[in-house]
Amino acid sequence: MEEKTMYLYRVEAEMTDGAVLTVVVAAESEEQAFKFAENRLLQYTVAKPDVRQLSLLEKKLLRRGTGYVIPTVPEV
Numbered sequence: 001m002e003e004k005t006m007y008l009y010r011v012e013a014e015m016t017d018g019a020v021l022t023v024v025v026a027a028e029s030e031e032q033a034f035k036f037a038e039n040r041l042l043q044y045t046v047a048k049p050d051v052r053q054l055s056l057l058e059k060k061l062l063r064r065g066t067g068y069v070i071p072t073v074p075e076v
Helices: 030-044
Strands: 007-015 020-027 051-061
Touching: 007 030, 020 030, 030 051
Parallel strands: none
Antiparallel strands: 007 020, 007 051
């Protein structure tokens, strides 16, 4: 059985209220990454999220040690 190549995607979700959320997902394609990111947002929020735009920021081959550093902005 052929093993598919997995990638780690960092996706940014710009919400209509101005909030920006970073979503990191493992997927085999960009299309799948956006779908998984939308699902993560649905599980993260209480109400259905009002996403203005999803943007792909980074894509890395998934292997041991792969990861991202995501700067955290303190809430005002």
